[in-house]
Amino acid sequence: MRVLVVEDERKIAESLRKGLSAEQYDVSVAYTGEEGFYLVNAQTFDLVILDIMLPGRDGIEILSTLRKRDAQTPVLILTAKDAVEDRVTGLDSGADDYLTKPFAFAELLARIRALTRRGRQEQAQALRVADLEMDLVGRRVTRDSQPIDLTAKEFGVLECLVRHGGSVVSRDMLAREVWNETTWVAPLYNVIDVHIARLRRKVDEPFPAKLIHTVRGVGFVVREDDK
Amino acid sequence: MRHWSIRARLTVYYAFALALIILAFCAGIYWLIRADLLQQMNAQLSQDLSTVSRAARKEPEEAMEVAEEGLVTLFVLQSQGRVIATAPGWRHEGLQSARPIAPGIVQTPQHRVYYTKQGAAHTRDSRIEITVARDGEPLRHTLRSLGLALLAGLACALGLALAGGYVLAGRVLAPVGAMASTARAITADRLSDRLPVHNPDDELGRLAATFNSTLARLEDSFDRLRRFTSDASHELRTPLAAMKSVGEVALRDEADFAAHREAIGSMLEEVDRLARLVDSLLTLTRADAGTATLSSVPTDLSGLISEVADCLRALADEKQIALSVTEDADVWARVDPVVLKQAVINLLDNAVKYTPQGGQVRVSLAHADGRATIEVTDTGPGIPREDRERVFDRFYRGGKSRSSDSGGVGLGLAIAEWAVQANGGNIELADREGRGCAFRITLPSEKGGGVSSS
Numbered sequence: 001m002r003v004l005v006v007e008d009e010r011k012i013a014e015s016l017r018k019g020l021s022a023e024q025y026d027v028s029v030a031y032t033g034e035e036g037f038y039l040v041n042a043q044t045f046d047l048v049i050l051d052i053m054l055p056g057r058d059g060i061e062i063l064s065t066l067r068k069r070d071a072q073t074p075v076l077i078l079t080a081k082d083a084v085e086d087r088v089t090g091l092d093s094g095a096d097d098y099l100t101k102p103f104a105f106a107e108l109l110a111r112i113r114a115l116t117r118r119g120r121q122e123q124a125q126a127l128r129v130a131d132l133e134m135d136l137v138g139r140r141v142t143r144d145s146q147p148i149d150l151t152a153k154e155f156g157v158l159e160c161l162v163r164h165g166g167s168v169v170s171r172d173m174l175a176r177e178v179w180n181e182t183t184w185v186a187p188l189y190n191v192i193d194v195h196i197a198r199l200r201r202k203v204d205e206p207f208p209a210k211l212i213h214t215v216r217g218v219g220f221v222v223r224e225d226d227k
Numbered sequence: 228m229r230h231w232s233i234r235a236r237l238t239v240y241y242a243f244a245l246a247l248i249i250l251a252f253c254a255g256i257y258w259l260i261r262a263d264l265l266q267q268m269n270a271q272l273s274q275d276l277s278t279v280s281r282a283a284r285k286e287p288e289e290a291m292e293v294a295e296e297g298l299v300t301l302f303v304l305q306s307q308g309r310v311i312a313t314a315p316g317w318r319h320e321g322l323q324s325a326r327p328i329a330p331g332i333v334q335t336p337q338h339r340v341y342y343t344k345q346g347a348a349h350t351r352d353s354r355i356e357i358t359v360a361r362d363g364e365p366l367r368h369t370l371r372s373l374g375l376a377l378l379a380g381l382a383c384a385l386g387l388a389l390a391g392g393y394v395l396a397g398r399v400l401a402p403v404g405a406m407a408s409t410a411r412a413i414t415a416d417r418l419s420d421r422l423p424v425h426n427p428d429d430e431l432g433r434l435a436a437t438f439n440s441t442l443a444r445l446e447d448s449f450d451r452l453r454r455f456t457s458d459a460s461h462e463l464r465t466p467l468a469a470m471k472s473v474g475e476v477a478l479r480d481e482a483d484f485a486a487h488r489e490a491i492g493s494m495l496e497e498v499d500r501l502a503r504l505v506d507s508l509l510t511l512t513r514a515d516a517g518t519a520t521l522s523s524v525p526t527d528l529s530g531l532i533s534e535v536a537d538c539l540r541a542l543a544d545e546k547q548i549a550l551s552v553t554e555d556a557d558v559w560a561r562v563d564p565v566v567l568k569q570a571v572i573n574l575l576d577n578a579v580k581y582t583p584q585g586g587q588v589r590v591s592l593a594h595a596d597g598r599a600t601i602e603v604t605d606t607g608p609g610i611p612r613e614d615r616e617r618v619f620d621r622f623y624r625g626g627k628s629r630s631s632d633s634g635g636v637g638l639g640l641a642i643a644e645w646a647v648q649a650n651g652g653n654i655e656l657a658d659r660e661g662r663g664c665a666f667r668i669t670l671p672s673e674k675g676g677g678v679s680s681s
Contacts (some may be wrong), residue, residue, distance in 0.1 A: 187576035217495025
């Protein structure tokens with residue numbers, strides 16, 4: 001899958017290249033607006049990650065040029081401006097999603113996955129990881145066929161973690177997906193940690209194999225083996 | 228004139244007023260003296276007339292003797308339009324061919340001006356018309372000299388007035404100039420300087436006092452800004468220092484992969500802390516700049532509080548804190564729910580954070596007299612009386628007991644204060660006499676959905 005990253009900050013651009021390449025994406029990087037403009041016009045990509053504030057050509061300009069030619073390619077904009085107006089401008093110009101700097105790489109990956117599988121997302125009825133089974137319709141959880149009693153929020157957190165199967169989920173993502181909190185609220189971090197601790201007590205402690213892992217400084221992941 | 232200095236304008240106004248007064252005064256003097264001189268002339272002419280007439284009443288020739296004696300030198304006698312006698316002086320001065328230039332005034336071909344007066348003398352058989360004249364030059368000369376003298380005086384007075392006015396205005400305005408140069412010397416670094424107030428009751432004293440109070444306010448806000456900046460830098464430096472040392476130590480160690488992971492994770496935690504801090508600072512900066520755009524929608528406060536309480540209940544449960552919510556149902560207010568929620572979250576989060584295990588946190592919502600009151604009380608250590616004033620200050624963390632290991636950076640209450648005030652409400656710390664904290668938010672509100680969308 002070909003991904004174009006237009007980002008003038010070299011460190012960020014390089015880390016994106018490395019990180020995305022490690023995830024098996026074919027990454028091209030443009031460091032200036034001009035370069036991005038040229039690449040967007042000359043080649044076809046499956047996804048464009050676009051910084052809004054660029055020297056030379058502004059990200060919005062590249063976006064509208066791209067949209068004139070091709071309405072399909074999903075575009076994710078990166079912005080340091082988190083003011084509402086900037087997000088609106090970006091989305092109005094045809095961006096499919098935005099991410100505010102600083103962002104968690106885990107979240108970027110999740111967004112990319114969501115954007116590239118748009119349209120062909122089947123509504124799962126049940127999720128499973130190892131011996132953990134989640135019945136999304138009946139809101140029931142079992143592990144090793146033993147029912148586990150979870151509160152609604154605990155269920156939401158576990159579902160979010162399992163859904164992202166194997167990839168790290170940041171606290172910001174949990175806040176957004178489980179608590180529907182778009183404006184970022186610090187106290188929620190502690191609330192999330194409490195819920196994770198409770199989930200561990202219920203889902204992991206009674207069993208020999210641990211499924212919920214903390215990736216320090218990044219977030220949480222549900223995985224079968226402790227790599 | 229608008230571009231002139233105040234000094235020049237004052238001087239000109241002053242001189243102009245003075246010139247008007249002096250001019251009126253001079254004109255008065257001139258007219259008085261002139262009238263007096265003319266009256267004298269008239270009296271002399273009358274006297275001449277009666278002298279000539281007395282002589283002519285006997286014989287016209289006798290009148291000539293008057294001329295010869297030099298009593299009256301300029302006269303002419305006529306009878307029925309015919310000249311019967313002329314004084315030698317009359318002819319000599321060329322008065323016979325003089326033409327009148329004004330009533331009672333004639334001018335000779337030699338451009339000399341004479342004042343004349345006519346009368347009549349009755350002899351036994353005829354009526355003799357007498358015209359006497361007197362030289363007008365001495366009178367006119369006197370008046371001319373007087374006029375010139377007065378004009379010269381006027382010019383001198385005007386000059387003096389201008390000079391004096393300029394000096395006076397300068398003296399009056401000198402303190403203003405001094406004030407200006409003092410004020411010019413006051414920069415951001417010297418905001419503690421004040422203008423000297425010589426007389427607090429006069430206009431300049433009041434001006435200086437006003438200026439000084441403005442300076443005091445400026446100094447205060449500069450101080451706060453300085454403190455804020457230094458606090459902010461300190462708070463920013465702490466996670467930076469942690470990141471630097473963790474990173475450096477991890478590099479020195481010939482440690483294994485897991486240890487490096489641990490170090491990187493630790494650094495990422497600090498990055499999160501930094502990001503949170505920067506986010507809070509941005510919120511406050513936007514609040515200060517007034518660029519935060521708030522919505523105003525009818526909001527169910529009861530619902531908002533329940534939502535926040537439910538959200539944070541997990542934290543309270545962890546510490547076995549009893550979190551209770553008592554509320555009047557259906558209290559509505561026109562606010563920005565996202566911003567107001569942040570205030571309530573911050574208050575409740577603080578309450579849970581600082582209340583010891585097994586304590587109590589209570590949230591209540593009441594409605595009275597068109598105002599909703601949200602109260603968050605806890606059974607924590609409370610806030611020392613001497614710190615009450617500073618509770619809402621940025622980076623206030625209340626001494627050592629509320630140190631940074633509680634996780635906050637001390638901006639929560641500052642943000643809460645802004646959030647409540649921006650929604651037209653008020654936030655205060657109620658006195659609980661050492662029985663924990665009680666924060667009270669009051670907002671203009673309605674009961675029973677009265678502020679429904681309109």
